[in-house]
Amino acid sequence: MKNKKQEKILLTVLFLVLIAIIVIPTLNNELKFSKLVKEANVCFDSKNYKQASELYDDALSLSPIFKDTESVRTKLSKAKILNESIDNFNKGMNSYKNKNYESAVYFLNKVPKEDTENYNEAIKKLKESIPLYNNQIIEKANKAAANNDFYKALIVIDEGLKYDNNNKQLINLKNKYEKQNSDLETAKMEAKAKAEEAKKEAEARAEAEKYKTKKITSSDNYNVWRVYLKEGEKTFKINVKDGEEDNVIVN
Numbered sequence: 001m002k003n004k005k006q007e008k009i010l011l012t013v014l015f016l017v018l019i020a021i022i023v024i025p026t027l028n029n030e031l032k033f034s035k036l037v038k039e040a041n042v043c044f045d046s047k048n049y050k051q052a053s054e055l056y057d058d059a060l061s062l063s064p065i066f067k068d069t070e071s072v073r074t075k076l077s078k079a080k081i082l083n084e085s086i087d088n089f090n091k092g093m094n095s096y097k098n099k100n101y102e103s104a105v106y107f108l109n110k111v112p113k114e115d116t117e118n119y120n121e122a123i124k125k126l127k128e129s130i131p132l133y134n135n136q137i138i139e140k141a142n143k144a145a146a147n148n149d150f151y152k153a154l155i156v157i158d159e160g161l162k163y164d165n166n167n168k169q170l171i172n173l174k175n176k177y178e179k180q181n182s183d184l185e186t187a188k189m190e191a192k193a194k195a196e197e198a199k200k201e202a203e204a205r206a207e208a209e210k211y212k213t214k215k216i217t218s219s220d221n222y223n224v225w226r227v228y229l230k231e232g233e234k235t236f237k238i239n240v241k242d243g244e245e246d247n248v249i250v251n
Contacts, residue, residue, distance in 0.1 A: 033062045037072055044075060049083035078114065085115035089122055096125050101133035105163050130164050141173060150181030 040055035056076035060069060092107030108129065111122035137160035144153040157174045164170065 030062075033059050036062075037068070040072075040075070040079075044079055047082075047086075049079045049086065052079040053083055081112060081114050085111050085118065089115070089118040092122065093125065096129055099132075101129045101136060102159075104129045105133050109163060134160050134164060134167060134170060137170065138173065141177065145177055145180070148184060150177045150184060153177045154181065 036055050036059035040052045040059065043049075043052035043055060053076060056072055056079060059072055060076065088107045088110040092104050092111070095101070095103035095107060105126060108122045108126040111118055113119050115122075137156055141153040141156045144150070144156060154174060154177055157170055157177070160170050161167065161174070
């Protein structure tokens with residue numbers, strides 16, 4: 001009886017130790033999780049979204065099963081969005097101040113509605129930047145077209161249409177340069193075809209002239225002629241005036 005009692009006590013102790021091994025680290029991680037989330041929330045409320053994102057990430061890396069993990073994931077997603085938005089807003093505003101309207105349009109267009117603090121100002125500056133950017137687009141496109149680089153001009157115009165796709169001035173300019181580009185390409189193809197045809201005709205004339213019988217000189221009552229024979233032929237015929245047959249020498 002005594003041995004059985006000791007055995008039960010030993011099993012109970014082992015069970016409790018096993019439970020402790022499993023539970024204590026979990027409890028410890030849960031405490032760390034709660035601490036990190038609290039720190040992240042403080043950073044989030046103070047608009048330090050970058051630091052908040054890092055702390056939320058650290059908290060979620062401890063375990064995906066703690067309570068409130070779904071709300072932490074939501075906060076993490078929002079913190080990342082706002083952190084990126086603030087970065088884009090600042091870059092867009094700096095570009096606007098430096099009159100780099102292409103860059104301003106690009107970055108300000110990336111500020112989402114979730115960024116309630118900066119969204120309205122971003123939209124305001126975006127509306128101011130687009131017409132100014134279009135003017136730069138038109139200037140660059142016209143410059144390229146002046147050098148007959150209509151392909152480049154069309155690429156430039158398409159960049160402007162990405163942000164202002166109903167702009168009639170850009171659309172009309174695109175239609176104009178598309179036609180001129182098509183006409184230029186057609187003219188190039190026709191010129192190339194004519195050049196190739198002229199080359200073939202010149203080669204044909206040169207070939208015919210090469211094989212044409214020519215009198216080189218006359219001396220000692222003999223006429224010297226240049227005659228080309230086609231490869232593989234062993235005989236040829238020359239027409240000469242009557243009475244001059246004896247004056248023909250073939251080497």
